[in-house]
Amino acid sequence: MAKRKSTPPFYLKRQCSMDQAEQILQTPLLNSTIKRNKAAVMWRIAFFIFCLLFLSTLPQKSFSAEAFASLRVAIVDVENILNTSLYGEQVKVFLNKEFGERKNKLDDLEVTLQSLKADLDAETQELSEQAVNKKREKYRKLYLEVNQRSVMIQQEMNAMETRLTEKVMRKIKAEIKAFGLKEHFDLILEESGSQVLFAKDARNITEEVKTLLDKKFRQERK
Numbered sequence: 473m474a475k476r477k478s479t480p481p482f483y484l485k486r487q488c489s490m491d492q493a494e495q496i497l498q499t500p501l502l503n504s505t506i507k508r509n510k511a512a513v514m515w516r517i518a519f520f521i522f523c524l525l526f527l528s529t530l531p532q533k534s535f536s537a538e539a540f541a542s543l544r545v546a547i548v549d550v551e552n553i554l555n556t557s558l559y560g561e562q563v564k565v566f567l568n569k570e571f572g573e574r575k576n577k578l579d580d581l582e583v584t585l586q587s588l589k590a591d592l593d594a595e596t597q598e599l600s601e602q603a604v605n606k607k608r609e610k611y612r613k614l615y616l617e618v619n620q621r622s623v624m625i626q627q628e629m630n631a632m633e634t635r636l637t638e639k640v641m642r643k644i645k646a647e648i649k650a651f652g653l654k655e656h657f658d659l660i661l662e663e664s665g666s667q668v669l670f671a672k673d674a675r676n677i678t679e680e681v682k683t684l685l686d687k688k689f690r691q692e693r694k
Contacts, residue, residue, distance in 0.1 A: 543658040543659055544657045544658045544659070544675075545657065545658065545659045545660075545661065545673070545674040545675070546652065546655075546657045546659070546660045546674060546675045546677045547661045547662075547663045547674050547675070547676050547677070547678075548660060548663060548677050548678050549676075549678040550644060550648075550662050550663075550664055551664035552664065552678055552682075553682045553685065554637065554640060554641065557640075557644075557682050557685050557686055558685070558686045558689040558690070559640045560640060563640060566636065567636075570629075570632065571625060571629050571632075578618065578621050578625060581614070581617070581621070582618055584614065585611070585615060585618055588607070588614060589611060591607070592604070592607050592608065595607075643685065644681070644685065647684055647685050647688075648681055651677060651680065651684065655677075660677070661674070663678070
């Protein structure tokens, strides 16, 4: 019977692997790479310590609450300006003029549809099956037409309203920025679109901005 070849114990394998690892670590290329990595880490640590030392030399007043309290702060209700300014009112007037007639025609079709449904419910027992089916088909077609028109009008109206609103919003934001620079405000917060519940000594500039916008609107119409 052939003699089975014995395998070296696990600790000899481990020792061999450790020796090979030490030889690899002594290679010039890997040794230089390790040195460069160590140097990079040491440089980052030194830079971090320098930043901490630099910040510790700054005056404490720079980070105090008094510095923030000295800021000139204003709040503005942009949604209010959009809905009540002359520019905002113009958007409503234009949309009503553009889609009002089409919506009126749609309302007439809905009245006809309701009347047809009422007649169908009342005459179902009196009419023949053929006549009932004919009225039901007429009602179904009119129902689909009303729904399709309603969806189409609403989509077009929403798209038009979005474009016009964005145009007005650009005017509002430009006026707020100009007013803030003129009055030397450091910070202007939007009251309607944020979580501002209280701002001590903050000036509400909503009506002032709205007045300036309305003035521009009238000048453009001259």
